[in-house]
Amino acid sequence: MTTMQSTRVKARPSAPSPAPASRRRWRRPKGLGSLPLLLVVGFLILVPAGFVLLAAFSVDIPRPGSINFDLTLKHLAVFTEPGVLKATLNSLIIGVSATLLALLIGGFLAFVTARTNIPMRGFVFLIGLMPLFLPSYVGALAWSILGSPVAGLLNIGMRDLGIDFTVNIYSMGGVVLVMGMFYAPYAFLLMHSSMSLMNPDLEDAAGVHGGSTWQMLRSVTFPLALPAILGSALLVFTHIFENFPVSQVLATPGQIDTLPTFIYRLMNASPSRGNEAAVMAVVLVLVVLLVTLGQRRILARRSYTTVSGKGLKARRISLGRWRWPLFAVALVYLLLSIVLPLAALVLTAVRTSPYMQSFNDLSAPGAIDFGSFGRVLQSDLFLDSAGNSVLVAVVSAALGTVLAFLVGYTVYRTKAKARGALEGVSMVPLAIPAIVLGMGLLWTWLVMPVPLYGTLAVLMIAFIAVQMPQGLRGIASSIQSTERDLEDNAVLHGARRSRAVLSITVPLMRVGIASTFLMLLMLSMRELTVPLFLYTSDTHILSITIFDQFENGGALQQAAAMSVIYCLIMFVLSYLPRRLGSGGMTP
Amino acid sequence: GGGSGESPASDAARNEVLPMPAKIDTSNGLVIDGERIADKQLFEAAKKDKVVLYSGSGKESEDLTIARFKAETGIDIELTRMPTNKLSERVLSEHGANQLGAGVVRVTDPLVAEEFAKRGVYVNYQPPSIGELAKGDNVVFNDGQYLTAYYSAYAFGYNSAAVQGKDVPKKWADLLDPKWKGKLGVVHAGAGGTVTALAAFQLDAFGEDYVKALGAQQPRIFDTTSVQLEALARGEITVATLGFNSTYGAEVAGAPVKLVVPEDGISGSFNLMGLTPAGEKSPAAKLFINWTMSKAGQKFAAAQGFVPARPGLEPTPTGEYQLPPADSEQFHLFTPEDAKERSASTVQTWNQAFHFTG
Amino acid sequence: MQVTITNLSLAYGGFTAVKGLDLTIADGESIVLLGQSGCGKTSTMRCIAGLEEPTGGRISIGDTVVFDHETGRSVPSFRRNVGMVFQSYAVWPHKTVLENVTFPLRMKKVKRGAARDKAMEVLGLVGLDHLAERGASQLSGGQMQRVALARSMAMEPSVLLLDEPLSNLDARLREDLRVELRHIQQERGLTSMYVTHDQQEALALADRIAIMQGGRITQLGTPEEVYATPASASIAKFMGVTNVFAVGGASGNRVTLADHALELLTASAAPAGAASVAVRPEDVVVRGEGSGLPGTVEVCVYQGSSVRYQVRLDDGPLLDAVCPAGPGALARGERASVEIAPEAVLVLPDEVEAAPVPEEAAA
């Protein structure tokens, strides 16, 4: 890693030199170490994004074989379409409130697991993580099974018990709840790694200087986790803003229009209006770039280092009599985000008839049949795609983490010239709705003169590109928490920069790196829209197989069974990174 | 690949959906129930080959078809399935990059098929049954550049656990009964070719007032058929306008849904396929098209809940239901011309009637 | 406010850092805690501030019991109104200098404007008012330390704990701040506890000095007392008395060294069990010639206003001496005559267990 040898661009200001002052000598341009990295990231991300940009402003869709540069601005007219405004507004409302909810849940769980003596911390950590095992469309479906006003299991249960109350998940509140719950793990993972790097002295100082626990949290703990909070807010918001499945399953039946459904309709119109979808994507990219820039600005002015060379005494805050009540709060989240949805799925998978008037129906003979699980487990298709999925997810998450670390390191630790560009480029995929980006990736890997298309490798590459923002944010927040001096010191003591990074920075950031890996792993397992453009019959992956099952409509029982097994696979898969990330700072 | 081995699909394909043909003769080429599917040369070559199929059709029905094809011909199919619009993007891109691997591409939108033809994704190919096929309207396009494999039927259905006896709706007009208010489900007309076709049919057959009245029933509006079908099965809605084939699949799988074949008409839409340049070199792909358009293939499609495209076949029931033949009065087809000319206005009218923005 | 610590113990995992410590700080008193690195000073302070959960004992501040192991009572830090300057500074890196200093004021619900004025005033005291808007992480080490100090001073706590608050400052600034601190402490009648390794500082700031060894207070007294009459040889050593020798035997006013054939006169009869003699370097008078003990100068270090000698006596031991600089200084290798007044010879036990607890504190 030679990128550390930072750039110096300014000419020497005044000091007179013996040589004629005007003659500028050639200097070895520094910071070139970051150039290969920029090339890699740029190639992975900018080429597909470039296609999207071209699509936004060209007359025809620029797919391979018919790429031309007849440019036009007419696609911008899409913004005047009726309904866009309302859909945008709805999306904003949902986005903002669900993001807040996700941050609240994630922040709460991150704090109690990283910094307090809550009972069964390992288990609470798992609670924070688990909704990641459930793809959001499965979660949304499960919640529609639970909370639809007429046939929702919750409502049936309450009718059985004679309670006169109806849950309606097809409402703004329902959409916000489900989105918030299922995106909370992002916030959780990012904040957890950042908070486990907290130096308790800084918190203690607040207590000593008269800050109550709450004030301490408000003015020290959370502000110090600001890079993680802002980072996850950005991630969560854009995801929610672009999330199609939840909107489709919960918002549309409630007659709530959102931007993603709007884009989906553009793509689904006949003939497909890909150019216009691309225009919307470009606008989103601009917004996200602005937000990223703003975030950079806010963070640049201050420092968030909590791990310093003056020691780090891991100390947990004692919750006192709040231990169990707070644990109960975590359990409620577990119940709503995982237990109920999974129970609904299991029930759906074992019930011979999806129709139910009362829970008493279940006691009827033949009402329950566990066969669907066996059938799923025996099917070749399922086994093949599970194998592919695991392989693709592990490889792309591992490579993605490494790449994100390199980028994060270059951006936050070096003075390389390409820093800003690197960060900006890495955040681009966040802005482009997956459905549009998927097209860009398809075109890219079709025209590339390398025989990757149609292999698992192309899926891996695509995942790495698509998940770059998540990876970068995950790494960035923990890099910002560790003091540079620690690494510099290793260099002084004779380690090469790379060695210093490996033996000092990486171990210090262990929790953050493991969380990032975990997040990418789960995301790769879940990723649906992008592989839909890239998979072939040889490279079936699990998310697509399940999506097909759900798309079939009738096969709900199978689909539910498969989803439950899918969650189990994700759970098992999450074990390794969880192991890596557990444990404190001390050796 | 597809569900090879002893998957549930292959069981169903062998027996439950439709008994296997009485006679499959492979002594000299492939002859099923007396109809020649392939000559000796093609059949021998095809046995060493496999079909690469891209399809925008429902996954379950394709799985059944694949299993049946394998059972009847012994040839494997490798399926890549995704919704038609995504498939179209994928196919055009792969084709543009000379990387289109599929031998046969099947889509549900005539405009997409037209585009494929225009771009050379489809090449001319005439199956042995071309003579028969040409007798029907809207079956053979551009002299065989692509064909209608069969038609999808769109009608309505109900939750059989919630609705029984004389409550069961029989005609389209029955959907306007006030007792369904708030319990009806529809997929919005802009969501795809099939639903636009349905709206056009309703407008043509019963007029704009009917559509408005339907909108006034405050139905729950869905984005996709699949989500709606689940809602129906669970009884969240009790009556819904539905695609016939997928609903029938759900019914067979045990969902408490029943279909209605209303006498006053059902809406039909296309399921088209064609051979690609890669398929030209693939004997199996050609054999697949031959088989699909053969009596055996068409009957199997009918048994699954499609309307056969090949004219002049004796009717095959779909379980307890009998769909009308393609050329009957009862069957209203939304032709490619209709799609081009009327889609936008139909969707707009529909949106107004249902107070739907988007 | 009076601080009473009774039988305080603190263990980190298996390691006991504080062992049954007793200490009473009178209201308005300034105690300086002196002790070797790692003896438990910071730990004790953290217990008083409520940042560690002691494993035993009782702490009360004023009339309030803030910690009692028996009853399990423990008042949280932020209700104790105890200020603390952390050894590690614990300056918040994400806040500006001013924000750091205003924090305790804002916590006391002081209005924004008033808090700012007050903070600027305190920053003025520590010489950082010109950096008020700078991010706290963009400071030099000494500047950060001053921010930490200012933050605790601005708080006006009832008890102030200072853990080496001036260690990274230059001598002049240190002296200024030391004077300033003493001034504020006396003026406000602030009860305070101060850790320092600087003897000057200890002497200048302390009403009483507490010597801490191995997790206990082993001597408590005024600076003069501690300096003049260390309770044990190890305390004497710690207080900079380098001439400490094991005692071989004693009779009346004479003690014989264990390792050297040398006898020293003491002012009073050596107590029983006496184990060591100690002589402060300043009490060793070195002359070019005279009637004292003969020896040779081995080391001679110029120290500004004084000269430090090491003289090897002909009778064996090496003696440290500090003499005023001036004409007539001896060079290395010169012969010297060494005189030690009997009053300067301290006869001491090797170690003491704990300081005797005074009556009123024990009550």
Next chain:
Amino acid sequence: MQVTITNLSLAYGGFTAVKGLDLTIADGESIVLLGQSGCGKTSTMRCIAGLEEPTGGRISIGDTVVFDHETGRSVPSFRRNVGMVFQSYAVWPHKTVLENVTFPLRMKKVKRGAARDKAMEVLGLVGLDHLAERGASQLSGGQMQRVALARSMAMEPSVLLLDEPLSNLDARLREDLRVELRHIQQERGLTSMYVTHDQQEALALADRIAIMQGGRITQLGTPEEVYATPASASIAKFMGVTNVFAVGGASGNRVTLADHALELLTASAAPAGAASVAVRPEDVVVRGEGSGLPGTVEVCVYQGSSVRYQVRLDDGPLLDAVCPAGPGALARGERASVEIAPEAVLVLPDEVEAAPVPEEAAA
């Protein structure tokens, strides 16, 4: 290895911390850097170590140019073989004490066993061998500082930079380590640069002292030189000379103070442009009575071996004096007679720009 720094500048954003600094450290020499908090000491060290990118100037170590702004050359830190004890310790919290200390040895490809032995030896020197297996963040402040020191000592660098390496240690330990450091430095002929705020330390460790003010070296000389003849009034003040007065006028050997009706005799004629006079407190002799300047004792602080007085002269100024403790000390309020020898009166400019660069360094 000789370290040559020429015209070094460093800016943090808009703020210039080091401004055209010139300094040459001879091979095997120990330079002590003295300067006010925030004057740029740490920044200078970081430039030498290669941790900051200077905005101008040249640094060479031995025969190698390690940094040159002109040519853009910059040798990475790990190739400079420069050891540094950070003011902030930078102890690796995730490693044990032993792992911290073995790290530099392992980087030099020393075998595991040998590295361990060596590390244990160095840990023994700093008195931490019993804590070798402890996690480095489970230490007290002083213990951590010693780990940082041990780590750099184990490395055996060609140039050693020490940034207040002993500031958190008690006087005794500090003295021991100071002696040990000096010993090692001299024995190995280590070129070193040392920041301290402890005058004793500066005097004991320095071959030469460099006074740094506002990002520049303003005086460079042996400890005696700097102490005896500070180059400016501000340096004198910094060196603990509290009696500094503005000069009103001078004629021959007499200078008149600006603010007081007082005339002082100097040893030699006052130079032109003289702006201040300075008198070291140790040079002020205070007697109960005598023929000196009459005054009254205002403050009297007992400082162990000495007594510090503040005497208000009848002619106006308040004089600081440090006198040997002993019988006949004056109490507050008593009349006194103050004598100042003419040699003790230093006549100085207020400030100096930069230390004159000696020939060989300029070359």
